[in-house]
Structures are given as C-alpha cells and as structure tokens.
Amino acid sequence: MGEFELIRRHFQRQRPARADVPLGMGDDCALLLPTPGQQLAVSTDMLVEGRHFVSTVDPAALGHKALAVNLSDLAAMGAEPLGFTLALALPQADDAWLAGFARGLFELADAHGCELVGGDTTRGPLNLCLTVMGQVPPGLALRRAAACVGDDVYVSGTLGDARLALEVFRGGVALDAAAFTRVRARMERPTPRLALGLALRGVAHAAADISDGLSGDLGHILAASGVGATLQAAELLRATSDDLRANGDMRALEYALTGGDDYELVFTAPPDQRDAVARAAAHAGLGVTRIGQIDATPGLRLLDMQQQPLALPGRAFDHFA
Amino acid sequence: MGEFELIRRHFQRQRPARADVPLGMGDDCALLLPTPGQQLAVSTDMLVEGRHFVSTVDPAALGHKALAVNLSDLAAMGAEPLGFTLALALPQADDAWLAGFARGLFELADAHGCELVGGDTTRGPLNLCLTVMGQVPPGLALRRAAACVGDDVYVSGTLGDARLALEVFRGGVALDAAAFTRVRARMERPTPRLALGLALRGVAHAAADISDGLSGDLGHILAASGVGATLQAAELLRATSDDLRANGDMRALEYALTGGDDYELVFTAPPDQRDAVARAAAHAGLGVTRIGQIDATPGLRLLDMQQQPLALPGRAFDHFA
Numbered sequence: 188m189g190e191f192e193l194i195r196r197h198f199q200r201q202r203p204a205r206a207d208v209p210l211g212m213g214d215d216c217a218l219l220l221p222t223p224g225q226q227l228a229v230s231t232d233m234l235v236e237g238r239h240f241v242s243t244v245d246p247a248a249l250g251h252k253a254l255a256v257n258l259s260d261l262a263a264m265g266a267e268p269l270g271f272t273l274a275l276a277l278p279q280a281d282d283a284w285l286a287g288f289a290r291g292l293f294e295l296a297d298a299h300g301c302e303l304v305g306g307d308t309t310r311g312p313l314n315l316c317l318t319v320m321g322q323v324p325p326g327l328a329l330r331r332a333a334a335c336v337g338d339d340v341y342v343s344g345t346l347g348d349a350r351l352a353l354e355v356f357r358g359g360v361a362l363d364a365a366a367f368t369r370v371r372a373r374m375e376r377p378t379p380r381l382a383l384g385l386a387l388r389g390v391a392h393a394a395a396d397i398s399d400g401l402s403g404d405l406g407h408i409l410a411a412s413g414v415g416a417t418l419q420a421a422e423l424l425r426a427t428s429d430d431l432r433a434n435g436d437m438r439a440l441e442y443a444l445t446g447g448d449d450y451e452l453v454f455t456a457p458p459d460q461r462d463a464v465a466r467a468a469a470h471a472g473l474g475v476t477r478i479g480q481i482d483a484t485p486g487l488r489l490l491d492m493q494q495q496p497l498a499l500p501g502r503a504f505d506h507f508a
Numbered sequence: 509m510g511e512f513e514l515i516r517r518h519f520q521r522q523r524p525a526r527a528d529v530p531l532g533m534g535d536d537c538a539l540l541l542p543t544p545g546q547q548l549a550v551s552t553d554m555l556v557e558g559r560h561f562v563s564t565v566d567p568a569a570l571g572h573k574a575l576a577v578n579l580s581d582l583a584a585m586g587a588e589p590l591g592f593t594l595a596l597a598l599p600q601a602d603d604a605w606l607a608g609f610a611r612g613l614f615e616l617a618d619a620h621g622c623e624l625v626g627g628d629t630t631r632g633p634l635n636l637c638l639t640v641m642g643q644v645p646p647g648l649a650l651r652r653a654a655a656c657v658g659d660d661v662y663v664s665g666t667l668g669d670a671r672l673a674l675e676v677f678r679g680g681v682a683l684d685a686a687a688f689t690r691v692r693a694r695m696e697r698p699t700p701r702l703a704l705g706l707a708l709r710g711v712a713h714a715a716a717d718i719s720d721g722l723s724g725d726l727g728h729i730l731a732a733s734g735v736g737a738t739l740q741a742a743e744l745l746r747a748t749s750d751d752l753r754a755n756g757d758m759r760a761l762e763y764a765l766t767g768g769d770d771y772e773l774v775f776t777a778p779p780d781q782r783d784a785v786a787r788a789a790a791h792a793g794l795g796v797t798r799i800g801q802i803d804a805t806p807g808l809r810l811l812d813m814q815q816q817p818l819a820l821p822g823r824a825f826d827h828f829a
Contacts, residue, residue, distance in 0.1 A: 209547060213732065214652045215584035215716055216549035216642070223544050226530060227712060228537035229625060233595035263536035274554035274637045304550060309638075311556030314629075316595045316633030316637035319551060321537070331535050395536055411534065 193280050194308060197289040201262035207269055208302050217304035219269055226323040227269075228438060236313035241356075244285045248375040249315075250291030256398065257319035258299060258379035259450040263396035265329040265388040266321035268301035268381065276311030298299035299381055329387060329454065334412035338392055338455035338481040343380050343473055345428045346401055347439060348373035349416070350446025366430040377450035383475075385468035387454060394454035398446040402499060405453050406487060417488045418479035421498055426476040440489070441500040455481055514601050518610040519594070521627050529591055538625035546643040548590075551581035557634035562677075567605045568581025569696040570636075571612030577719065578640035579620060579700035580771040584717035586650040586709040587642035589622035591724055597632035597818055609747060620702055623777060633824065650708060650715035650775065655733035659713055660801040662785060664701050666749040668760060669694035698771035704796075707788035708775060714741070715775035723764040723820060726774050738809045739800035741801050741818055747797040749803040762821040776802055783819035 197214055210218035221227050225335065234253050235238075238243055254271065261268055273292070277285075296303060301319065310315040352374035354360040363490055387394065393412060395404045401423075409415055421438055424432065427439040456464050461477075489497045520533055531539035542548050555574050557563055575592065582589055594613070598606075617624060622640065673695035675681040676688055683691065701717075708715065714733060716725045722744075730736055741761055745753065748760040777785050783796075789796040810818045 209646070210649070210651065215581040216551040216587060217651075218644070218649055219548040220583075220646070221542070221548065227540040227542065227548060227641075229540060229591075229639075229641065230537040231593040231595050231626055231628050231637070233597055233628045233630055233632075233635070233637060235597050235630050235635075236631055238632050260536040266537060270550075272550060272552040272639055274552050274639075276554055276556050276635060297674060305552055307552050307554045309554055309556055309559055311554075311559050311612070311635065312633040314556075314597060314632065314635045314637075316552070316554060316635075318550075318593055318595075318639035320548075321548065323539070325530070325541070328531070328537075328539055330531065380766060444765075 193285065194306070197285045198303060199308065202302070205302060208304060208401060211302060211304050212306070217270070217278070219304065219320060221269060221322045225324050226328065226330065228230060228264045228266035228321040228323050229318065230257055231316065231318040232257050232467045234315040244375065245288035247291030250288040250363065251295050251376050253315045253317055254292055255379050255450060257317045258301065258381060259377070259398065261319055261321040261453055262379050262381045262384035263329065263394050264323060265327060265384045265394065265421070266323040267385060267462065268299045268319065268321045270302040271296070271302040271317055271319040273306040274316040275302060275306065275308045276314040277308065278310070278313055312327070329384065329389040329391055331393055331395055331408045332411040334393035334408050334414050334455040334481050335457065336414055336481055336483045338457055339461065339477050340401045340405065340416055340418065340453065340455050340479045340481060341475045341477050342397070342401065342426045342451055343383055343475050344451045345426055345449055346449045346451060347431045347442030347446045349377070349448035350442040351431050356478050362430065364371050370430055372455065377448070379450060380452050380473065382465065383452055383471035383473050385391040387472045390460050390463045390467055391454040391456045394452055397449040397451045397453055398447060400447040401453055402444040402487060408455065409487060414481050415484040415486045415488070416479055416481050417490060420489055421492050422476060426478060431432050445500050514606065515627070517713070518606045519624060519627065523623070525679065528624060529625060532623065532625050533627070538591070540625065540641065542590065542643045546645050547649065549582055549585045549587035549642040549644050549649065551578055552639040553578050554673045555636040559666055560607065565696065567608035571609040572606050572616050572697050573678060574636045574638055575613055575616050575758030576698045576700050576771060578638045579622065579702060580662050580717040580719065582640055582642040583705035584650065584715050584773055585644060586648060586715065587644040588706060589620045589640065589642045591623040591625040592638055592640040594624060594627040595637040596627065596629045597635040598629065599631070609661065634691065635666045638807055648709040650712055651728045651734040652714055652716055655714035655729050655735050655776040655802050656778065657802055657804045659778055660782065660798050661726065661737055661739065661774065661776050661800045661802060662796045662798050663718070663722065663724060663772055663774050664704055664796050666747055667718065667770045667772060668748050668752045668763030668767045670698070670769035671763040672755065681755060683751065691751055695769060698769065698805045701773050701792070701794065704788065704792035704794050707791045711781050711784045711788055712775040712777045713775055718770040718772050719768060721768040722774055723808060724763040727775055729774065729776065730806070730808060735802050736805040736807045736809070737800055737802050738811060741810055742813050743797060743799045747799060766821050799824045
C-alpha cells in the first residue's frame with residue numbers, strides 16, 4: 188500500500204463542511220478561517236518512540252495522547268481548538284496499527300471539534316509531530332508572563348499519577364490491579380483541560396499546562412512573570428490521588444512536583460477571583476486546588492504544616508539534561 | 509546543556525515586535541493575528557535522516573531546505589508567509605550543528621518575513637518537523653481542484669536538477685565540478701517560489717509545488733480537478749537545465765517528470781491570461797514555461813514533436829511504495 192492510499196484509508200474522512208475550515212486535507216495547504224478579530228493560538232509537540240512512549244503501547248491510546256498533549260497547550264492558553272496537522276514517520280505501513288491510532292486520535296479530535304486539516308507521512312523511526320491551532324480573543328489568552336504578586340496558585344485535578352504508573356512499569360512500585368488501571372489511564376490517556384481553560388478566560392492571570400512536572404512548569408510562569416511562589420505541602424497533597432498518597436506523602440509530593448505527564452493546568456488568579464475560579468471549575472466539572480501564593484521573592488518554596496521549608500525534590504524533566 | 513538552554517541559545521532571538529505575531533516563542537502557544545478577513549494557510553512537512561537527507565549534509569543547507577520545502581507549499585497556494593513552528597528530534601545536543609542549522613533556517617526565514625513562533629525539542633533519531641502558516645484573501649488561494657479544460661499548463665524554473673545531483677551522489681552519473689556545484693545547490697538549497705505564487709493570485713487557476721516529481725504533482729491537480737493533461741516533450745525539455753540536457757533528452761524528460769525535490773510550481777491558467785502569466789513571471793524574476801494543456805480525457809499524456817505519444821517514465825516518489 189502506497190503513501191497516498193495509506194493516508195486516504197486512515198486519515199481522510201467525509202466530514203460535514205465547516206465555515207472555519209474552508210479547505211481541509213489534500214492540497215498544498217489547508218485553509219482555516221478563524222473568527223474575525225480573534226488571535227490564532229499555535230502549539231507543536233513531537234513524540235518519539237522509546238522517549239515518550241514504548242513500542243508496545245496500544246496505538247489507540249497513542250493516538251489519543253499525541254493529540255491530548257497538544258490540546259493541553261491550547262487549554263493552558265484559554266484557546267478554543269480549530270484544527271491540527273499530523274506528521275508521521277513510520278518504520279512500515281502497518282494497517283492494523285494505523286487503524287487503532289486513527290481511532291484514538293479522531294475520538295478525541297471529534298470530542299473537541301478539532302479538525303485534522305493536513306499532514307505528512309514518511310518512512311523512518313516512529314515519530315509523531317502534531318501542530319494544533321486554536322483561537323482566543325485578543326487580551327484573553329492566559330499567558331505565562333501574567334502572574335502577579337499576591338495571586339493564588341491553583342492546580343486542576345490531581346498530579347503525579349502518570350509518574351506513579353511509570354514507576355510500576357519500571358518495577359519500582361507495586362499497585363493492586365484496580366489502582367494500576369486508574370493511574371495507567373492517567374499516563375496513557377491524559378485529558379486536556381480545555382473547558383477549564385476557556386472558563387478561566389478573564390478570571391485567571393497566568394496559566395501553563397503541567398507536562399514536565401509542576402515544579403518546572405510553575406517555574407516557567409515564575410520566571411516569565413519575574414515573581415516567586417510559596418506552596419503549602421498540605422494543600423499540594425490534596426491535589427494528589429488516594430492511589431498516589433497510599434504510597435507515602437513524600438513520594439506523593441515528589442511525583443506531584445516533578446513527575447510530569449499530568450496535563451493538568453497550573454494557574455494563578457487574584458484572591459478576589461476565588462468565587463469566579465470555583466465557578467469556572469464547577470462549569471468545567473473539574474476540581475481545582477489552591478496550593479499557594481505568588482510572592483515577590485524569586486524561586487519556588489514549599490512549606491510544611493508548621494510553615495517550615497521543605498527541600499524541593501529534583502528538577503523537572505529535561506530531554507537533554 | 510539542557511533542553512531549555514539549547515532552545516534559548518540557538519532559536520530564541522531578540523526580534524522587533526510584529527503586529528501579526530502578538531506572542532512568539534516561550535509560552536504554551538504562540539499567538540498570531542492574520543490580517544482580518546484573510547484565510548490562514550497551513551502546511552506541515554517532516555524530514556527524516558537517511559530518507560530526506562544524509563547525516564553528513566551541511567547543517568546550514570539542511571536548515572534552509574527544511575523551511576524551503578514548507579514555504580514552497582505556501583507558494584503553491586498563493587499565500588504570504590506569517591510564521592512557522594519547528595519540532596526537532598536530535599540524537600544529541602550538538603552545539604556546532606545547531607548553530608549551522610539555525611543560521612541556514614533563519615537566513616531563509618528572514619528573507620521571507622516568516623517568524624519562528626514555537627517548537628519542541630526532544631532526544632531521538634534525527635527528525636525535523638516544520639509547520640508553516642501564511643495568509644491569503646478568501647477566493648484567491650491556488651487550489652489543486654481548480655484546473656479547467658482548455659487551461660495552459662506551466663512550470664516555473666527548471667526541473668530535474670535535484671534528481672541529477674542525487675544520481676551523482678549515487679555514482680550513476682558523472683558531472684564536471686561546476687555543473688555538480690550548480691545541481692547540488694538545486695538539491696540542497698531549493699528556492700521556494702513565493703513571489704511567483706503571490707503574483708499568480710487571480711491569474712492562475714490551479715497550482716501545486718513539485719516535490720514528488722511533475723508527473724505525480726500535476727497528477728494530483730488532474731485528479732482533484734477531474735481533468736487530464738497533454739504535455740509537449742519539446743516544451744518540457746525547455747524547462748530543464750543545460751546541465752541536465754547534456755546527459756541526454758530522455759534522461760532529462762525522465763528526471764523532469766519523476767525526479768522530484770524541484771520545489772518549482774506547476775500551475776494552470778486560461779489562454780486569455782498568457783500576458784498576465786508572463787507579467788507575473790517577470791514580476792517574480794523567474795522564467796515559466798508553457799508545457800501543455802488541460803483536456804477532458806483523464807490522465808497525463810506526453811507527445812513528441814510529431815505529436816506521437818511517448819511512454820511516461822515510472823511513477824512519482826512514494827515513501828511507502
């Protein structure tokens with residue numbers, strides 16, 4: 188089966204016409220028409236076999252995750268998805284693998300109205316590169332540089348479960364089957380927090396998605412905003428799952444801070460927006476936890492219940508460290 | 509050197525503010541603001557070591573080519589470049605290699621006002637994935653599906669030299685040093701025909717860029733438009749270089765039709781636009797050659813000077829054929 192047949196079979200679908208996608212796949216370029224006056228939000232992520240996923244991963248889970256990590260960037264910006272491109276390097280044209288991959292990909296894409304508008308396929312070591320496009324009205328994007336001294340710091344959902352699942356795969360931690368199923372789903376099928384990102388427009392100041400670990404991603408907000416933050420360990424523990432805390436509070440804190448692969452949002456909002464944050468969370472059907480505060484002293488601090496400093500665990504994930 | 513330091517050093521530049529790029533690199537998403545009312549044109553290409561380039565290629569040439577092949581898709585659409593994202597998988601963080609790559613990339617980007625707005629870096633087998641974004645007023649994009657019976661068929665520049673260079677590398681053809689330098693530049697540093705694409709707005713009907721060979725890429729126009737084409741071999745030879753024709757007319761025709769990697773434009777325009785096509789070409793400072801005509805009979809035909817059919821050489825390049 189040739190390249191064009193491969194694309195046609197698995198990735199070209201008969202779709203209802205969309206005014207914001209005047210031209211989809213199959214030409215030199217796709218054409219998109221964002222809502223007039225809105226800004227276009229763009230993000231790209233590359234996933235490499237052996238680095239971001241193992242060769243034995245369920246292809247449907249991989250299709251889901253490849254798009255989810257990109258949509259998560261739109262969520263962190265408060266942007267609404269429009270469409271995405273997919274470039275694939277494949278060692279061989281494996282029909283069953285591609286069918287599974289496309290199923291996982293399109294289930295998530297359709298759930299968020301995010302249209303596959305173009306792509307590229309080539310032979311090579313397995314590599315997935317997606318570029319996602321969304322839109323946001325000028326002035327409402329949740330930028331990393333917008334945190335202010337006095338802001339509350341929040342995270343959505345729970346952190347650290349993806350890392351816990353990874354440790355089970357690595358053989359360092361044992362979990363019962365039910366717990367393993369839960370945390371494995373967090374690792375393999377992360378949920379992009381798009382509804383929360385949209386609901387936080389005009390409410391939150393700064394936001395980022397947590398892909399490399401809270402410590403690193405909140406660190407980006409702090410550096411970009413020229414501020415620091417002090418987190419309460421007891422509050423941060425409330426943003427971890429029972430499955431994770433069952434393995435000890437110190438491990439839970441470490442995985443929450445540096446585990447990565449969470450695809451939750453970390454964001455800041457002024458204290459007078461606490462009710463609005465609660466409404467946004469309720470609207471998105473997702474818990475958020477206030478874990479600390481932005482202050483003027485650069486850096487990130489973690490305090491125990493006696494307000495004594497706790498040593499921060501190691502650095503966030505860095506592909507070349 | 510870590511991932512973030514690597515990005516900062518080679519890819520983050522102090523740039524003058526642009527109204528159409530309200531937010532560049534360093535956040536979860538970049539923000540672009542296309543001219544209100546214009547459509548956004550998007551294309552993505554992935555380049556894999558050993559497939560699209562050899563490991564010993566000059567990194568500056570690779571940086572140029574990686575962007576050039578994407579800009580070529582904008583040119584084929586009649587779109588004006590805005591910005592691009594770059595995702596890189598690298599076996600190691602090689603400072604000298606990255607410096608050369610970035611130099612070649614940015615020289616071309618700056619020549620066309622195309623801003624690097626975001627990206628991703630990871631460790632893995634060498635792989636470059638670029639997604640380029642441009643803009644075009646509604647109704648003026650040069651779509652593949654727009655060829656009409658009776659249209660003239662044109663190509664820009666000369667075809668087949670990149671394939672000739674490849675054959676020299678493969679040892680199948682010998683060239684003198686000066687000719688090899690010329691055709692190697694066509695292979696390693698293709699020129700995206702952006703000025704021509706813009707000048708053909710409202711003049712040409714259909715267009716495509718020639719990446720897989722004229723036969724394949726014109727074939728996409730024919731299939732999308734539900735038409736066929738008849739080409740004149742003598743005219744097509746006029747769209748090949750002296751270097752290529754010095755290796756025989758049959759080889760020249762074969763490489764022009766199926767060589768690929770030309771990054772010239774193939775386009776169609778009605779006969780009453782011949783003067784306008786000539787003006788567009790002159791405006792772009794680039795030769796164009798009228799090589800045949802669109803007709804109603806599906807498929808692609810090549811005629812010799814006696815108007816007798818010539819057998820078409822083999823198929824266009826297919827990564828999975």
